[in-house]
Structures are given as C-alpha cells and as structure tokens.
Amino acid sequence: MLTIKNLHAEVEGKQILKGINLEIGKGETHAIMGPNGSGKSSLASVLAGRDNYTVTEGEVWFNGKNLLDLSPEDRAREGVFLAFQYPVEIPGVSNLNFLKTALNEIRTYKGLPAIEGRDFLKLTKEKQQLVDFNANLMNRSLNEGFSGGEKKRNEIFQLAMLDPQLAILDETDSGLDIDALRIVSNGVNKLRDAEKSFVVITHYQRLLEYIVPDFVHVLYNGRIIKTGTKELALELEERGYDWLKEELHLKEA
Amino acid sequence: MTSDITLPFYQALTTDVNALSACQAQDELQGIRREALERFAVLGLPTLKTEAWRYSNIQRYLKEFPYELLYATTTVPAATIAQTAIPELDSYRIVLVNGHLQADLSELPAGKGITIGALSAHTQAPGFTTWFNKQHHLAQESLATLNTALFADGLYIELAANTVIDKPVHIVHVYTTTQHAFIQPRHLWVLNRNAAATIIETSVHPDAGAVTFTNSVLETVVEENAELWHYNIQQGDQHFREVHTTAAQQQANSRYHHFNFTLPGTPFTRNNLSVALNGSNTETNLNGLYIANESQHVDNHTFMDHIMPNCNSNELYKGVLLDNANGVFTGRILVHREAQKTNAFQQNNNLLLGTKADINSQPQLEIYADDVKCSHGFTAGQFSEESMFYLRSRGIGEDAAKALMVNAFSHDITDAVKVPALQHYLQEQIAAIMNN
C-alpha cells in the first residue's frame, strides 16, 4: 500500500529525514518509536504534505500513485489520514460543519454525491459512540477549548468518520487518561481490517498492548535503525534507546 | 438649469451651487436647505487633504462620469423586486426606488402608532419637526450638508411611544438610472419611548445602462428605553458608487444595534456612521463586516460620541480584503468630560488575502473624562498556515478551506445577527463569495 524509498527531507534548511525506507502492506499495523526529536512527526508531516518540509531525495508510493506529487487534500482524498500530535484549534469553524465539508469533498473526489443530512447525522452518532466522543463537542468550534484528551479523541473520531486506508496516529496516546486510552484503542481496533493499514507513533509500550502492531520500527536521527516485532517495544521499554545508539555507532565506526 | 448639470459634477457644484438649489427650494424646508448649502460652500467637496477623507479619493469617482444631479423619479416592475427576497424571512417590505417610495410594491406594517411613508409627505409630522437634521455631526460632513440642501425624498418612519413592530421591516433599495446620476435619498426614522423595531436594508441595482452614485443620509432617533436593530446590507454592483451617512441619536436607556455588511460589487463605498449619546445608561453595538474584492474601495468612518455618563458602546468591524481591494477604517471615540463611567470598546480585525490588498485603520480616542474604560485594537493578517494545513489534511480543498476560514473569521459578527433567516442568508452569501 505504502512504499517509502530513501526519503530525505529538510525543514528550514535543516536535514531531518536522512534516508527512510519503509514498506507498509495492506492490513498491517506498524509502530514507530524513537527518542524525542528523531523525526517521527516530521515523517508523518511529509507523508501528509505539510509544505514547510522539502523532500530532497527519495520517493513515496501510495497504491501506485506518487504521493509526493499530490496536494495535501488529494492525499487525504486518496485515503491518507494523519491524527496530529498537536491538533490545532480553529475558532469559528464548527466541528460538525468541518466534518461535513471534509466528508463531502472526499466524496466529490470519488465521484459520489454529497451525503444526505440524515445519513450524515446517523454516521456521526455511530462514530461518536465508537470513541465515546462527547456529543456536546460536536457543535463547538473545532478543538477550541478542548482538553488535551478531547482533542485526541476528536482526531480518532475524525478518523472513524473519514474512513481512510492508511491512518498515521502521532502520539495519540499522550494526553489520554487510562480509561480513554482503552476506549480510543478499542475504537481503533474496531476500525482495523484486512484493507486498512495503521502507523502508530508512540513512546510507550502501553498503547501497543491495546493496538498490537505487526512491526515495530525505531527511528533515530532521521533513519530507521531497527525493525522488529512487538517484543522490540517491550525491550525498549526496559532498556531505553542507548544500547541501540551504541550498536549504531559501532556499526558506523 | 439642466444645461449646467451636464457639466462634470464638481464643476456644476463649484460654479453655480445656488442655481442648483433653486429647484429643490420650493418646499417649506427652504431655510434648512439654504443653511446647509452655505455650510457646504464652506466645507467644499472632500479632497485627500480633508482629514476624514485622507484615504478615500472621492473626487476621482465623482469625475468619472458627468452625473445628473436632479434625476427624475422612476418606478420599477414587480419582477425587479422578486429576486430581492431573503429566503424564509417573514417581514414587511418597503420598496424605495432611488429613494422614492414605490407603494404598489410595498407591504407596509399597519397599526396604531406606526407612521411610514415618503419623507416629503411628513414634513409636518411631530417626529420630523423635532428631529430632522438635528444630529449635530451632520454639519461636519460636507456630503451630508449637500444631501440636506438637495435631497429629493426618502423614507419616514415614526413609531409612537410603546409601539413595537411585530416583524422585521425589510427595506429594498432599488438604485437604477438611465443616465449617470448622483442621487441623494434622505431618510428619518424615529422610535419614540419604549418603541422597538428591526429594520433590514438591502439593495439591488438593475442595470439601465448608466452609473448611479448615491449620497444618502439616514437619521435615526432612538428615544428613551427604545430599541432599534438595524441591519444594512450593501451588495453592490459595478455601475454603482455609494456614500452613505447614518447619524443616530440615542436618549436615556435606549439600545441601538447597528450592523453594516459590505459585500463585493461596488467599486467605491464610503460609510459614515455616527452615534450621539444624548442620554445615560444606553447600549450601542456597532458591528461591521466588509468583504471586498478586485479593486474595490470600502471606507467605514465611525464616530461614537459619548456625551452623557454611564453609557456602553461596543464596536467590532471586521474586514476580508481579497485581490487588490482597499479597506479603510476609522474609529473615533469621543468621551466628553461629563461622560463618566463610560465603557467604550473598539476592535478592527482584518484578513488581507489578496496580494495587493491593503487596509488603513486608525482609532481616534479622545477622552476627557477620568473614570472610563476604553480600549481599541487592530489586527491585519493572513490565514494561519497551521489551520489551513489541518483542514486540507482532511481532504478539504484550498478554496473550501479558505471559505471555512472566512466564515470562521466573520462568525462573531454573523452570530450576533438576531434574525435567523438573515443570519443564514448572510452566511450563504459569504460562502458564495469565497467559493467563486
């Protein structure tokens, strides 16, 4: 579904991604871990098309399309979704209106008619329940004054509404209380199927107990330096990253 | 007579202003008209050197065409009015063609205490004799004095004490002339004690092959404990130019809510809005939203005159400037020495979206009382890139995202609109502007 080849990217003249290679198949869930500042959110941003990042080398293919050629909106319409680490607040744009616009823009792109008001409300109700999203937040401005946890839930709620093929969750677990973590994870698990793929960026093994990944990658200094299965996450939880960094330095030396 | 006025406007006025007034001077207002004309002669037409007109080159627009100054009354067919309805709005309707009431297309509210009709037919009415041309700011604005000297007609509304109109009154202004014309409507609305009304003004400009320049003046009087909700929606046209002066007076315990929406179309719009607070414990809300495109020029010149103590005024003007549109905002707040315990707030926020769009904004606070709360603020900026990216990352295209953001930017103005059908209409208009 997604193939990343030798991806290099810089922001404000600073090289952040230094040759990422990653293959994500249909129905797979990949976890990406790694120390602060290693480039995890940057990778997510580049995939979503944030334009302050410049790709200097490499390719990204999504379902046979050159992802890097597409505008951010077209990437979303093709089925890429990024749940942000820090969702923005947009005063004055109602959550509901925003979602309806998004849904219809995606439908138009796919040649589908706009969704009927009644169907939209039905869908909204159903997906709210999935992540236990407070219905009162629906009519409020997008994320404005939402608590940290409410913002994260809203991201997953949007994910459920827009039903993408590839969802990248950037530290969705941070800011969620213990119950919320379980609820949101269960919601994500219900969305998982043989057609959909997930990339879960996290610092904590705890999330991966709920959303069990097929693969775990460690991103360090703009590169994936280790790939393993869910056991790798456990090992990282115990030992931290230093041993990996040392291994890397030995290899490079 | 008519030979003179085929000259370019400014020449006609400067060479033989007295001869011009002779035509209008047959009525009982002769004295008032002559005085206004003398005042106009002193003030002259504004130039870029006139402080209040520094950023609005009106002479450029007056010289564009040879404007007829005494354009005769016309009427329009019902079809003209058909498309002016605001969907779902349950209202009365008043049709004014170039300022003249067209009764057959109007549906006036009737009932005890309601007087509505042509201004020219009500010059003996008590509201007229008490209030006409009394708002003292009018004498400071040369175009208002010109209007007083030469106006033909307009709308007179008087609500007797304790009279409340049950539905909004929708005034449809039709501006259409077969020759280039400078027309000067004049209106007076008086709400006596405890009266209340909601008045919505919109305009339509059927193309009759010529440019219409209006210089209209509206005086509103909100007497003790009366309340006026006033919405003025300016949706212009390429063959229209507009100077509009609203001069309000508020007496004790009254509430005045003024909304001004200027949407794309008219190349040149200048709104003078002034409110004189003649009584205590009043509330004034001035809300403005201007969305301008192409090389449109929109100038809102506002003046809150706090004469009496314990009054609150709140002014919020927001602008969206597209293409190479040009915005001007002036917010003058004058707090007299006697006006203790005044609260006067003012804010002007702008989105500069066009590469050559421009805003000149100036607060003018003159405060002579010591126990007051006053503030003002100004912003001009673009869309936040973070917000745009967030919306686009959800599949929303750039134009739709901009439309959402403009809607968001203007929501505190549109949310304050108390008539749901009108609120909805305005939101749709804004979305339509942004989506095209």
Ligand SMILES: Nc1ncnc2c1ncn2[C@@H]1O[C@H](COP(=O)(O)OP(=O)(O)OP(=O)(O)O)[C@@H](O)[C@H]1O
């Ligand atoms: N706009 C920017 N200008 C300059 N540097 C930037 C910019 N955005 C990101 N960076 C830098 O890029 C590097 C990678 O940041 P990124 O946010 O991708 O890290 P991360 O792995 O997501 O970290 P965390 O775990 O803390 O979320 C950091 O050193 C960061 O300071």
Ligand SMILES: [Mg+2]
């Ligand atoms: Mg990050």
